Amino acid sequence: MQDYFLSIKSLKVDYEQKGEPVTALDAVNFSLNQGQRGVIIGPSGCGKSTLISVLAGLNSHYSGQVLIGGKPPASGGETALILQDFGLLPWKTVWDNVILGLRLRKKNTGEIKTAAETVLEKLGLGSLGKRFPAQLSGGQRQRVAIARALVLEPKLLLMDEPFSSLDALTREELQDFLLEIWEETKLTILLITHNIEEAVLLGQKILIMSPCPGQIQQEVENSLAGASHLRGEVQFLEMCSFLRSFLRGRAHDAASA
Amino acid sequence: MRQALKKSGGTISLLFSVIILLAGWWLLALVLNSPAVPPPLGALKCFLASLRGDLSIHLGVSLYRVLVSLMLAAVLGVPLGILLGKNPDLDARISPMIYLTYPVPKVVFMPIFLILLGIGDISKIVLITLIIFYQILVTTRDAAKNLEKGYISSVRSLGGGSRDLYLHVFLPGCLPSILTSLRLGLGTAMAVLFLAETYATQEGIGFFIMDSLSRMNYEEMFAGIIAMGLMGFFLYIILDKTEKLLCGWVHL
Numbered sequence: 433m434q435d436y437f438l439s440i441k442s443l444k445v446d447y448e449q450k451g452e453p454v455t456a457l458d459a460v461n462f463s464l465n466q467g468q469r470g471v472i473i474g475p476s477g478c479g480k481s482t483l484i485s486v487l488a489g490l491n492s493h494y495s496g497q498v499l500i501g502g503k504p505p506a507s508g509g510e511t512a513l514i515l516q517d518f519g520l521l522p523w524k525t526v527w528d529n530v531i532l533g534l535r536l537r538k539k540n541t542g543e544i545k546t547a548a549e550t551v552l553e554k555l556g557l558g559s560l561g562k563r564f565p566a567q568l569s570g571g572q573r574q575r576v577a578i579a580r581a582l583v584l585e586p587k588l589l590l591m592d593e594p595f596s597s598l599d600a601l602t603r604e605e606l607q608d609f610l611l612e613i614w615e616e617t618k619l620t621i622l623l624i625t626h627n628i629e630e631a632v633l634l635g636q637k638i639l640i641m642s643p644c645p646g647q648i649q650q651e652v653e654n655s656l657a658g659a660s661h662l663r664g665e666v667q668f669l670e671m672c673s674f675l676r677s678f679l680r681g682r683a684h685d686a687a688s689a
Numbered sequence: 690m691r692q693a694l695k696k697s698g699g700t701i702s703l704l705f706s707v708i709i710l711l712a713g714w715w716l717l718a719l720v721l722n723s724p725a726v727p728p729p730l731g732a733l734k735c736f737l738a739s740l741r742g743d744l745s746i747h748l749g750v751s752l753y754r755v756l757v758s759l760m761l762a763a764v765l766g767v768p769l770g771i772l773l774g775k776n777p778d779l780d781a782r783i784s785p786m787i788y789l790t791y792p793v794p795k796v797v798f799m800p801i802f803l804i805l806l807g808i809g810d811i812s813k814i815v816l817i818t819l820i821i822f823y824q825i826l827v828t829t830r831d832a833a834k835n836l837e838k839g840y841i842s843s844v845r846s847l848g849g850g851s852r853d854l855y856l857h858v859f860l861p862g863c864l865p866s867i868l869t870s871l872r873l874g875l876g877t878a879m880a881v882l883f884l885a886e887t888y889a890t891q892e893g894i895g896f897f898i899m900d901s902l903s904r905m906n907y908e909e910m911f912a913g914i915i916a917m918g919l920m921g922f923f924l925y926i927i928l929d930k931t932e933k934l935l936c937g938w939v940h941l
Contacts, residue, residue: 536848
């Protein structure tokens with residue numbers, strides 16, 4: 433039996449909507465190795481964000497077993513979360529946004545300063561410290577969000593559609609950037625997307641989700657992951673259309689059912 | 690350079706407004722030709738003379754009452770507003786009470802406050818505070834309610850507890866709305882102050898104005914009106930500058 437870094441067994445999440453019980457996730461099973469990049473793809477409303485909130489330790493109303501590095505999920509621990517928008521606080525400068533996590537962890541001032549300076553420099557954000565998020569481009573904002581996550585030296589990086597509000601070129605740039613960071617840190621990453629190309633490029637393990645209730649429909653081991661030079665090549669596109677047919681087929685089943 | 694131009698432009702338009710206002714007043718005095726509306730020059734002269742006399746004491750008393758009321762209203766209204774804004778369940782229970790009492794004009798309770806709290810500063814401060822409190826409470830609650838949930842989850846995921854959410858998300862996120870409600874509340878506060886000071890008191894600009902009226906000293910009455918107007922104006926400017934200073938991120 434293999435020792436996984438992230439393991440989820442028969443995860444079920446119910447919540448109440450207008451007095452009616454709704455099952456957001458049911459019988460979700462999957463696992464990731466230490467340093468593996470997983471990508472979850474599926475239509476909107478399939479419970480992807482619920483899954484992320486459980487893993488980030490923001491939702492403890494679940495049944496089943498969730499273990500991250502052998503421990504149940506907890507906020508403020510070794511897991512960092514990056515959201516699509518609204519992750520950065522608009523009333524704090526880049527610098528204050530980046531050091532917020534360290535401040536909440538009661539690190540001392542010197543430690544905070546060194547860590548933040550190092551990360552900002554590494555991510556090419558050194559000169560932007562005094563700017564507010566509204567003064568940055570979308571790509572820069574997501575770099576800052578990544579900086580704020582990395583400065584905490586997490587073991588697991590959760591990303592909820594981190595690049596979906598960016599234009600195509602910026603998105604590709606940030607995807608490559610994420611791969612570079614992963615090469616350097618070998619972080620375990622779980623990323624949610626609804627973009628098939630993004631899933632193929634980033635996910636060593638691609639998990640296809642189906643909605644109502646959210647379930648993992650298919651697990652795909654993806655040997656093309658990380659090969660950004662293959663973008664647009666035949667085998668890349670073939671993988672994309674393979675995934676697309678899966679997602680389509682599912683939608684078709686749902687429609688005919 | 691551009692900044693300086695913009696600034697001097699503001700000063701010039703302010704000066705222009707003052708001139709138009711004074712000209713309008715002067716014209717009105719000329720047309721009405723009544724002792725109740727003296728021309729501006731006499732009133733201004735009287736204002737400066739009264740400032741050296743007891744007007745400054747009355748001004749001080751009124752300023753004290755307004756400032757304490759605004760501060761108390763903010764200290765009470767902001768935390769409660771945020772509390773209701775972040776707890777929908779609690780809000781659902783408390784809201785009906787707010788909606789029931791909000792439209793009731795609180796000024797009608799002035800006689801009761803006078804009886805219960807005396808004719809000193811306290812009854813006036815309580816009255817003004819109560820009125821402003823509602824405005825701040827409702828504005829803050831709505832601002833807290835409408836904050837993007839992403840801000841909350843991102844700070845919680847960083848390990849922030851409810852005190853941190855208060856400090857890093859709710860308070861700074863609601864601050865622009867809070868300061869706007871204070872600016873709006875200031876106008877109300879001045880109006881209520883005037884009313885409260887015309888009743889059973891010997892101090893404050895309201896008293897000064899009504900006292901001048903009863904002595905038919907209209908120039909002195911207008912000196913009081915000028916004092917009240919200027920007080921409101923300067924308080925407004927202070928709130929405006931505070932907003933620019935604390936909420937720089939809104940004005941990018």
